[in-house]
Amino acid sequence: MSVHYELRCRECGKTWGNVPRSFCEDCFSPLEVAYDYDALKRIAKRENLSSRSFNMWRYSELLPLTEDFTPTNATGGTPLVASRKLAAHWGLKSLYLKNDAVCFPSLSFKDRVVGTALVAARRFGFETVGCSSTGNLANAVAAQAAQQGFNACVFIPADLEPAKVLNTAVYGARIVRINGNYDHVNRLCAQIADRFPWGLVNVNLRPYYSEGSKTHGYEIAEQLGWKLPDNVIVPMAGGSLITKIAKAFKELVTLGWVEDKPVKFFGAQATGCSPISDGVKRNLARFEPQKPNTIARSLAIGNPADGPFAMKLIRESGGWAEDVSDPEIVDAIKLLAETEGIFTETAGGVTAGVTKKLLAQNRIKPEETTVVCITGNGLKTTDAIAAEFPVREAIAPRLEAFEAYLDAQLGATAAGAKA
Amino acid sequence: MPVTIEIPTAFRRFTDGAPKVDCSAATVAEALDALTKRFPELSRHVRDESGQIRQFLNIYLNEEDIRFLGGESCSLQEGDRVLLVPSIAGG
Numbered sequence: 001m002s003v004h005y006e007l008r009c010r011e012c013g014k015t016w017g018n019v020p021r022s023f024c025e026d027c028f029s030p031l032e033v034a035y036d037y038d039a040l041k042r043i044a045k046r047e048n049l050s051s052r053s054f055n056m057w058r059y060s061e062l063l064p065l066t067e068d069f070t071p072t073n074a075t076g077g078t079p080l081v082a083s084r085k086l087a088a089h090w091g092l093k094s095l096y097l098k099n100d101a102v103c104f105p106s107l108s109f110k111d112r113v114v115g116t117a118l119v120a121a122r123r124f125g126f127e128t129v130g131c132s133s134t135g136n137l138a139n140a141v142a143a144q145a146a147q148q149g150f151n152a153c154v155f156i157p158a159d160l161e162p163a164k165v166l167n168t169a170v171y172g173a174r175i176v177r178i179n180g181n182y183d184h185v186n187r188l189c190a191q192i193a194d195r196f197p198w199g200l201v202n203v204n205l206r207p208y209y210s211e212g213s214k215t216h217g218y219e220i221a222e223q224l225g226w227k228l229p230d231n232v233i234v235p236m237a238g239g240s241l242i243t244k245i246a247k248a249f250k251e252l253v254t255l256g257w258v259e260d261k262p263v264k265f266f267g268a269q270a271t272g273c274s275p276i277s278d279g280v281k282r283n284l285a286r287f288e289p290q291k292p293n294t295i296a297r298s299l300a301i302g303n304p305a306d307g308p309f310a311m312k313l314i315r316e317s318g319g320w321a322e323d324v325s326d327p328e329i330v331d332a333i334k335l336l337a338e339t340e341g342i343f344t345e346t347a348g349g350v351t352a353g354v355t356k357k358l359l360a361q362n363r364i365k366p367e368e369t370t371v372v373c374i375t376g377n378g379l380k381t382t383d384a385i386a387a388e389f390p391v392r393e394a395i396a397p398r399l400e401a402f403e404a405y406l407d408a409q410l411g412a413t414a415a416g417a418k419a
Numbered sequence: 420m421p422v423t424i425e426i427p428t429a430f431r432r433f434t435d436g437a438p439k440v441d442c443s444a445a446t447v448a449e450a451l452d453a454l455t456k457r458f459p460e461l462s463r464h465v466r467d468e469s470g471q472i473r474q475f476l477n478i479y480l481n482e483e484d485i486r487f488l489g490g491e492s493c494s495l496q497e498g499d500r501v502l503l504v505p506s507i508a509g510g
Contacts, residue, residue, distance in 0.1 A: 011475075022506060022508045023429070023475070023505050023506035023508075024506075025429055027464070028429065028464055028473070028475060028476060028505035028506055029475045029506060030475065030506050030508075132509050180482070182509070183484065184482060186507060186508070186509035186510075187477070187479060187484075187502075187504060187507065189508075189509065190427075190504045190507060190508060190509075191427075191502075191504075194427055194428050194429075202508055202509050202510060203508045203509065204508075206508045206509075237510050238509055238510015239510065240510050286474060288486065289484055289486050289487065291487070301509065301510055303477070303484060303507060304510060305506075305507050305508050305509055305510050306510065308474060
């Protein structure tokens with residue numbers, strides 16, 4: 001594969017070749033990977049995909065990879081679940097759940113972005129990789145760094161969920177706990193990337209890292225039979241994923257792989273950390289940063305790097321942004337589990353809860369095709385819902401004990417019904 | 420009030436390579452003015468055409484984003500550190 005991409009400033013448009021850097025040295029705005037789409041039209045053919053495995057690397061021409069790149073992980077290729085019970089519950093005719101709760105290897109969509117980031121890390125000769133993380137990214141960096149032979153050093157807020165810390169530690173990564181919230185961690189990492197010759201995936205490798213998110217969008221379109229949906233509901237932390245799904249759809253249209261059509265992008269946040277949804281709802285020119293206070297720790301970014309781009313996309317697409325409270329998040333996690341058998345983490349509860357809210361606001365129509373993006377696994381945030389499921393008293397291993405238990409349960413249910 | 424402004428590598432070509440700039444200022448706005456007066460080429464990277472701090476430039480007073488401290492009018496104490504971070508990443 002010849003190199004048909006390079007970094008370009010999202011504001012002034014200046015191009016920078018391929019370097020480990022996240023911002024334009026002329027105007028200090030963010031950089032992103034830009035492609036030569038004429039070249040891509042020649043080398044990337046939709047029909048070539050049929051012989052490739054169903055994972056994120058089947059779209060390799062559309063990603064910033066190197067010529068000698070060989071996939072080592074079957075990352076991505078997650079189910080697009082056609083909802084039946086939840087769709088019926090909500091009165092929707094065409095509802096899909098893109099389920100990255102089962103993304104390989106670390107059970108969140110962050111496996112996709114780390115996939116492309118580590119290709120860049122190898123290309124630029126970094127031996128140590130790392131990240132600032134609310135948890136899922138640290139898991140993904142630790143897992144893939146271990147497999148690919150990088151040293152890993154991740155930076156996290158000190159009070160992160162225990163499961164997310166354990167799911168990083170097990171891979172042998174160095175974990176640096178920071179007394180502060182994610183935005184403090186992130187600011188420190190900007191200084192670390194400035195000082196140390198490390199590949200911080202979401203700092204100096206960020207343009208390459210965020211391209212991995214596009215594969216979530218490519219898969220949605222392919223799994224819909226090479227069609228775009230009417231609505232997409234996406235959780236927002238830094239605000240990158242929603243913009244990259246939009247970029248993916250636009251690229252597929254440019255390449256002629258799908259027919260163009262309007263797609264509304266809806267952003268989902270927790271009310272306890274909702275700078276982007278607040279900015280959209282109040283029609284602000286610039287979002288106002290917030291101090292996060294929510295159980296949705298994976299979305300708890302008060303100063304979102306892609307906030308301005310996410311707000312612009314949502315507005316221009318005719319979509320909207322909403323946010324839900326912690327109790328609404330817990331209710332939505334349970335609803336998704338009980339109706340679709342999908343156990344999502346708090347971020348998925350945010351997305352499902354916001355979808356319900358958008359329906360109530362009549363922003364999503366029953367006959368439209370709607371995709372809800374589930375980006376992480378519930379096993380990582382069990383503490384957020386543990387209080388909902390108190391441990392029941394144990395019974396003796398005897399049939400009569402079970403019968404007594406059933407009588408008590410049914411009695412309680414009957415009494416409850418009477419009450 | 421004597422304070423120190425910490426300059427990221429990307430900005431040092433405008434500060435003759437200096438990683439830190441000491442100045443005297445009562446507010447963050449004054450500190451930024453002192454900085455850009457001394458290094459005029461930095462001006463357009465700190466403020467946009469309307470005089471607002473550029474959207475992608477993040478400014479911190481010690482550990483805190485100045486937007487939580489009332490913005491650039493927030494007061495400085497002796498020995499404070501003002502940190503400039505172009506285009507915060509993460510997420």
